[in-house]
Structure formats: structure tokens, C-alpha cells
Amino acid sequence: MERYSLQKVIGEGSFGRALLVRCKSSQEKYVVKEIQLPKNNSKLENPRREAILLSKMKHPNIVTFREAFEADGLLCIAMEFCSGGDLLQRMQQQKTTQFSVDHILRWFAQMCAAAQHIHDKRVLHRDLKSKNIFLTDNGTIKLGDFGSACILNSSKAYANTYVGTPYYVAPEIWDNKPYNNKSDVWSLGCVLYELCTLRHPFQASSWKSLILKVCRGAYPPLPNHLPYELQYLLKQMFKTNPKDRPSMHSILTSHRVSKLLRAHLPSQALETQEQGRRTARWKREEGKKVANLLGEKRLITTSTFEGVELHEAHSESREPGPRKQWAAVPSDTVLQMLANTSLVSSDSMGSTCQSLREEPGDSRQRRRWDKDPPETLLSVLEKAQLSRAFSTFLINPGGEDPLVGPLSQPRGDHPDGPEPEVALDEERLQPRSDDEDTDFEEEYPCDWMEEVEKMLSEH
Numbered sequence: 001m002e003r004y005s006l007q008k009v010i011g012e013g014s015f016g017r018a019l020l021v022r023c024k025s026s027q028e029k030y031v032v033k034e035i036q037l038p039k040n041n042s043k044l045e046n047p048r049r050e051a052i053l054l055s056k057m058k059h060p061n062i063v064t065f066r067e068a069f070e071a072d073g074l075l076c077i078a079m080e081f082c083s084g085g086d087l088l089q090r091m092q093q094q095k096t097t098q099f100s101v102d103h104i105l106r107w108f109a110q111m112c113a114a115a116q117h118i119h120d121k122r123v124l125h126r127d128l129k130s131k132n133i134f135l136t137d138n139g140t141i142k143l144g145d146f147g148s149a150c151i152l153n154s155s156k157a158y159a160n161t162y163v164g165t166p167y168y169v170a171p172e173i174w175d176n177k178p179y180n181n182k183s184d185v186w187s188l189g190c191v192l193y194e195l196c197t198l199r200h201p202f203q204a205s206s207w208k209s210l211i212l213k214v215c216r217g218a219y220p221p222l223p224n225h226l227p228y229e230l231q232y233l234l235k236q237m238f239k240t241n242p243k244d245r246p247s248m249h250s251i252l253t254s255h256r257v258s259k260l261l262r263a264h265l266p267s268q269a270l271e272t273q274e275q276g277r278r279t280a281r282w283k284r285e286e287g288k289k290v291a292n293l294l295g296e297k298r299l300i301t302t303s304t305f306e307g308v309e310l311h312e313a314h315s316e317s318r319e320p321g322p323r324k325q326w327a328a329v330p331s332d333t334v335l336q337m338l339a340n341t342s343l344v345s346s347d348s349m350g351s352t353c354q355s356l357r358e359e360p361g362d363s364r365q366r367r368r369w370d371k372d373p374p375e376t377l378l379s380v381l382e383k384a385q386l387s388r389a390f391s392t393f394l395i396n397p398g399g400e401d402p403l404v405g406p407l408s409q410p411r412g413d414h415p416d417g418p419e420p421e422v423a424l425d426e427e428r429l430q431p432r433s434d435d436e437d438t439d440f441e442e443e444y445p446c447d448w449m450e451e452v453e454k455m456l457s458e459h
């Protein structure tokens with residue numbers, strides 16, 4: 001840390017502080033994230049994982065890793081400083097002035113390029129949200145915060161139940177189904193919607209309302225002035241069945257919106273994208289480096305076994321692995337919070353169930369839960385770590401709005417109010433089948449995790 005001089009503390013996350021520093025030798029500014037290292041060795045993988053994953057992601061739209069070091073019980077990750085701040089702050093600055101279509105497409109195309117890059121490396125971000133997407137001073141998008149990311153193993157990818165930031169979480173997570181690359185696609189759909197409207201797609205005043213809206217994929221349509229391709233894309237990104245959502249690769253290459261997006265990608269990003277896909281398969285040398293970085297076998301197995309099933313088309317032919325078990329006792333904080341919200345009472349969970357099954361007055365086809373939703377939701381809510389939701393959303397159980405998102409307006413924003421009336425061309429927006437790209441990894445096999453494992457077994 002003595003190589004840097006502290007400029008200021010720019011923020012505090014759930015794991016520690018983010019500092020703006022200046023390198024004494026080069027005078028360049030960087031961000032150093034200080035993460036408290038847990039005393040318990042078995043919990044070391046989370047902070048380390050962020051450093052390792054960030055160090056392996058080299059892409060013009062991903063925050064550049066500089067170095068990581070441990071000092072005084074802290075893991076310090078030095079990375080590029082994005083002086084434009086995060087996208088959430090940028091949206092809040094807009095107040096009610098909408099972004100131009102050009103801005104939306106330019107930024108979203110870069111986010112897609114970054115997300116495609118990480119998916120090609122078999123990494124899932126798992127906490128994609130506007131607060132984790134940064135801007136440089138020249139307006140380039142940089143995807144950051146890999147603290148929740150996980151590495152997939154192509155041959156041993158198991159389900160891992162996970163709750164990210166509630167407003168951005170895909171329906172399958174609430175339904176206790178595996179997280180997969182399409183869950184990241186859903187979250188990025190939320191960011192796209194925010195860029196288009198400066199609002200969350202699933203505005204809610206309670207957990208129950210939020211979860212219902214997410215699980216139904218019910219969001220107000222985009223305003224008419226936006227290109228229909230964006231409306232069409234969102235409709236697909238918000239498909240409640242992850243298999244029906246397009247992959248990042250298909251969004252950028254073979255989707256109705258691809259042409260628009262690619263026209264807004266800087267040529268450098270386009271080249272990186274092509275090159276990235278060709279080199280998605282990491283070499284043996286690369287695997288060795290990852291193994292060295294990961295250091296401990298325990299870390300590898302944890303990361304690996306927390307992965308999820310991506311080869312949906314071939315899943316039957318594989319041995320299912322053990323599912324990660326939740327801790328036997330839910331966290332006190334979560335229980336306390338739940339106890340004070342309307343959602344925890346069995347009555348209100350009962351009505352959740354009711355409303356999902358009866359769908360009164362709704363003639364449209366909706367996805368129905370095949371399991372009992374109250375049980376599933378209750379268990380997820382009781383046992384999931386909601387720390388990320390606490391760090392991002394104001395949760396005020398006693399107040400009028402127990403779950404207020406950062407884009408909610410203090411007044412005049414009725415999250416559960418009537419949806420704006422926008423004429424839709426239903427036929428044009430009807431999504432095609434996207435079966436062909438649920439399996440995008442097959443085309444570009446990425447077996448570096450196997451190499452890492454092989455490497456470790458040799459030691």
C-alpha cells in the first residue's frame with residue numbers, strides 16, 4: 001500500500017472500503033478495494049475470487065485489474081479508476097431527462113460485449129446491476145465488481161442457489177432453480193430497461209409484489225419513441241424460462257437487435273469480441289497460472305462445484321452433482337427483517353400462491369409454478385444472504401415502502417400503480433424460438449478448469 005497515496009475514500013461496500021489512490025511512481029489514479037479477510041480460512045475464497053477473476057478478464061469494457069496484495073488482514077485489489085462513476089449515479093443525475101437512443105445503444109452494446117466475454121470464459125457475474133457498471137471519463141462502459149462471480153466447470157457444473165440484488169434477480173433464483181448464463185441476461189435486461197426509462201422494470205413496494213412481478217415477467221412496456229428492436233429484445237431477455245432467453249452471443253450476433261448494437265460498438269470492441277471468442281479456450285499455461293493464483297485446492301473445488309448447469313441440451317446424460325446446502329439456521333438479520341415485513345406471514349404467502357394459480361381476469365398465458373411457491377420463496381427468503389440487497393436498497397420494514405430501490409422517486413412514483421398505456425405491435429414483438437443458442441458453449445469449448453484440476457492433481 002506504500003506504493004500509493006490515498007486521495008479519498010469513495011465508498012463503502014458490504015465487504016469494505018473503496019479508496020481513490022494515486023500511484024507514487026506513475027502519478028496515475030487507481031481504485032483500491034479493501035476487503036476484510038475472514039479469520040476462518042474456509043471463507044477466504046470469496047474475496048480472493050474477485051481478485052482472481054478480475055485479473056483474468058482482459059477486455060476494453062471490463063475494469064482493468066492492476067494488482068492484488070494482502071496487508072493487515074485486508075485483501076487490497078488495485079484496479080482502474082472509472083472517473084465517470086457508476087451507471088446508477090449517472091442515471092440519478094439525469095433526474096427525468098431520458099437518455100438518447102444513441103447513448104442507450106452505445107452503452108448497452110458495450111455491456112453485452114463485456115458480458116459475452118466473461119460468459120465465454122465460463123464465468124457468471126451474478127450481480128449485474130447499474131451500480132456495478134462504470135463509466136470512464138470518455139464515456140466507455142466498464143463492467144466491474146466480480147465479488148459475486150463464479151467459475152463454471154463444463155463437466156461438473158452444479159446448481160447453486162443464490163440471491164443477488166433483489167431487483168435484478170431472475171425468476172429462477174426466486175424459484176430456487178439453478179443460476180446460469182441466462183440469469184445474467186435477465187439482470188442485464190433490467191439495466192437496459194433502466195437506461196430506457198430511468199426506472200426499474202419491476203417496481204414494487206413489498207417483497208411479495210416484487211417477486212410476483214419478477215416471476216411473471218410483468219413490466220410496463222417501453223415508451224413508443226424507442227426502437228421496436230429494444231422492446232422486442234427486452235421481451236426476450238425477460239422470458240421467465242431461462243431457456244427462452246437469448247444468450248449474450250446471440251444478442252450481439254444473430255438477434256433482430258444485433259445490427260443496431262454492433263453499429264454502436266467501437267471497432268476495437270468488435271475486434272476484441274471476435275478474438276475473444278476464438279481464444280475462449282484457455283491454454284495449458286494459462287490454466288497453470290490460474291492454478292497458482294488460486295493457490296489452494298479447496299478454493300478450486302468450492303468455486304468449481306458452485307458452478308451451474310450450462311449444457312442444458314445434454315443435461316440428462318450427466319451425473320447430477322450434490323446441490324449446495326443452505327446453512328441449517330437462517331441468519332438472524334434476515335429473519336428479523338422478514339418478521340417485520342408482510343411477506344413472512346403464512347397468510348400472505350398463501351395469497352401469493354392464490355394469485356399465481358388463479359390469475360384472475362388475465363387471459364394471457366402465464367408461466368405457472370410447478371412447485372409450491374410459498375415453500376420455495378419462504379425458504380429462499382429465510383435462508384438467502386440478503387446482504388447485497390441491504391447494501392443497495394433501502395429496506396425500511398416499518399415504513400410505507402419496505403423495499404425502496406435507488407431509482408424510485410420519493411413522490412409520485414407508484415410502483416404498483418397502473419402500467420402506462422403504450423400501444424404495442426404484438427406480432428412484431430413475438431419472440432422467435434431461441435433454442436439454438438441456449439447451448440453456445442458447445443461451439444467454443446472452454447476446458448481450462450479441467451486443466452487447472454489436472455494441474456493440481458499433479459502436485
Ligand SMILES: Nc1ncnc2c1ncn2[C@@H]1O[C@H](COP(=O)(O)OP(=O)(O)OP(=O)(O)O)[C@@H](O)[C@H]1O
Nearest residue numbers: 010011012013014015018031080081082086145391
Ligand atoms: N473502479 C472503480 N472506479 C470508480 N468508482 C468505483 C470503482 N469501483 C468501485 N467504485 C465506487 O466505490 C463505491 C464502493 O464500491 P464497492 O464495489 O466497494 O461497493 P458497493 O458496490 O457500493 O457495494 P457492494 O459491493 O456491497 O454491492 C461505489 O460507489 C462504487 O461506485
